[in-house]
Amino acid sequence: MPPPAALRQDSEAIRMDSLGKTSASRPPGQNGNANTEIPGNSGDSNTGLHKRSIYEQNGVAVCSQKRALCIATVVFAILFAVSLIIAFAGPQNDCPCAGEKPANLEAEDEGDDGGPFATNGEVFPWNNVRLPTFAHPTRYNITIHPNLTTLEVKGQVTIEFYVDKETNFIVFHSKNLTINEKMIQDRKGHRLKISQLLEYPKHQQLYLELEESKFRKRGNYTVHLRFTSKLGNELEGFYLSSYVTADGDKRHLATTHFEPTYARSAFPCFDEPQFKAKFKMSIFRDRFHIALCNMPVVNTEDAGFYMGTGLLRDDFQESVEMSTYLVAFVVCDYKRVTEMTSRNVSVSVYAPEAMLPQAQFAVKTAAKIMDYFEAYFGIHYPLPKQDLIAIPDFAAGAMENWGLITYRETSILYDPEETSTAAHQWVAIVVAHELAHQWFGNLVTMKWWNDLWLNEGVASFLEHKGVDHVAPEWGMMNQFILDKTQSALHLDALASSHPISVPVKDPSEIEAIFDTISYNKGAAILYMLEEFLLEEVMKKGLNDYLNTHKYGNADTNDLWAVFTKHANHSFDVKSIMDTWTQQMGFPLITISREGNAILATQKRLLLSPRENDTDLLTPKSPFDYKWYVPLSYYTNLQPRVTTNVWMNLTDVSFEVPPAVEWIKVNVNQTGFYRVNYSEDMWTSIITTLHNNHTVFTPADRASLIDDAFTLCRAGILNATIPLKLSLYLLNERDFVPWSTAIEHLESWSKMMSETAGFKKYIAFMKTLLGPVTAYVGLNDTGSYSTRLLRSNVLEAALIANIEGVVKPAKLLFKNWMEKGTRIPPNLRDLVYAAGIKYGGEKDWNYCWNMYKKTQIPSEKVILLKSLGQSMDPWILQRFLLASLDREEIRPQDVEPVIAVVAHNPEGQFLAWRHLKAYWPRFQTMFGNGTFTLSGFITVVTSTFCTEYDLQEVSEYFKKVEVGSGQRALEQSLETIRLNIHWVKENAETINQWLHNYLKIDKS
């Protein structure tokens, strides 16, 4: 799952985002009731008998042998009813002490009142949020009938399992499901009496205990459950979504999102990633709908005969062994476009019919990237088809369900005439990210969520490679440091960060680690690893890892082991990488020189001086905050010759020729660390940048900017160093360094906003941006990176109010609104924002109506962001209130709305007031466990920079529940303290420097 797209596009904190045989291994008749459908259907439809594919019959679904089925149905219904009567009529034993005591080894969750208690008031005998490990599911038969009108869901699941020790109970997951019928059978089809089925909602678990008999060691059993539930509103589990056609028709669809712990709310299951099993689905649907699942449909039957409803039932091919969180199914009225991979695997994109033209890019890209990953991993994609589907209401960016990948619309739809270059790239990146997961995550899965980074870090690392393969002209690998390394370094320098490997247990803890550290730091340390292992070793290692563990689970140590092996044991990869995954943070490498010797020392970099001084705030590290650092550098004598030196948990010194004036460490920012130099070396580097900045590569220029500004933020460098350095930007024309610089310059602008030097600072930004603004111009032409540079620079120019940009942008807006003159996609961010910012209610209403009307998802995003640029508080307030109504703004877009208002100087405090006023409502809207709450806290509060705001935020959140936003809150509070400190230490220095600089500049 990649981070939600909104995060990426609106701030730097993006979070993006099955095959087999028939289950007819049992002879029909012996176990005919194992596969009953809803409602009360005979089981033989799943035994493989009497099956007809609608495709084999020219699209006509024919129900033959109706008579036989009818008899079977009636017989089964009677048998099942009798069995239930017997089960319920038997002596009830409510005492959990019957038989074997549950192996309640980790009694970690004593309720406040001595619990845990089941819903019926009984003690719930299993007191662990994790399931017992002795029961192993092997196959699920699931039948689901969602009613998209009443929202009622009827379901039935049959789980085959075995136990590897004698026991009288099993525990599995269920959340918000009403279990109506239950039955247990042994291998021969004999029923075992159930003494009790208890539910413990806090752990989302069911406890099923046998009355007299026991599950025998190595015995195979089947549990049958019928249940009902409702299609949800929240964007998790099995939920309802909708879209509006161009004619204003509202269409509904039912879709799933299970990662990490929501499969249990769609059907009872063993919902932990290591419990892999085969899944065989059947879905009831209306004739005007289609049903999609991980696997292709093998049979469609007219269910009207049983139900008198005119429904059809699709039966899907059985999946390969997979984890529950990767199961997916969708009922909708979409159409598709299809491409074939070179091995003839069908790749389709499903979308509402009117949007299909926008699916062309994704389907072509997906087919090519499937070929690329098959070659890269050396393993064929194991399913017969790959579907990608656009879901209108979607919380993450996308989700890698095996064979049925779900995407937010903006992560998959692209219109060459209407979509910007950045949004275009985003589609390619998310498509590649989810396809990488088909191997990394789906074929081999982490044993437990503490190793989430194995899924997400690897997919985030490989996505750029995938895109680079299909579109080398985009220069994706140059953008890697912007997208991954820099954002991770930024967060990981807080004392409230966390190690990549982190113990997690309950669902909200699991949800909380879908963050920048798991995704971006994970990707960045793999990028660093590849630098010293080299690409071939990396590829061989990944191939070995996937082959060794396919259809199974693995952990971080398994990955390190294959790399060590394929590097011929020249590196002990585990020892090296443990220092990067098991402790948080990263080292600051300080470079000093004595004669011809360069000394490089390492010390953990913490931004906040207060945190720096307090050991108490720093959890102990197994490595005492020292790292194995692969140090790379070059000198002014040979700027294209890289030398590597290892720092093995220590400092290091090495010789350089006497003529060396400076060295540049961390070549191309491929290492996950920052570098400080002695003052004379900084001066020498800055002089070189001013004289001829191309001595350094674009990535190195970006890394010098990033390090200088960050070290100033940490109180390590005087503000005059980044100020002097940034003057070289007058000559800079490359996207990567400019993107880094704008990030820091705008951050400074926010912190300077209440200081005496603010106006001078804005004048300075105007000066820096002047030449590059003139260079990019307002014509949407040039290479990919030029277009990216243009969007980036012009948006910054608007914030700095550069007349040469604002004036023409306002004119373009006027012509668009009044005459319908088309605006090139890459200028729309700028033009809409300028129109709204300097316009009034009429302009705002026009954009709002366009937002409501457009059928182009990328256009919707731009309009939504622009609507928050107004300088009128009344309009901004109206906008915030509209975001509370899901008919006006989709829940997934609430965070971008709040973010853009909070980012607007006129809206910052409105957004904060809104967050406080509606916090309980957000908790209900999004669920207390979702990452959405973290996002709200971060976007609203982390730019505050006064003591007063710090008090406000800290006091408010003491009074309310924060859910999975706890870490985000700590990070925000630390960031605010940091901002306050920075202003105190630097504002006057900057003011003075700017005063002198602007005087000289003018003269």
Ligand SMILES: [Zn+2]
């Ligand atoms: Zn992912």
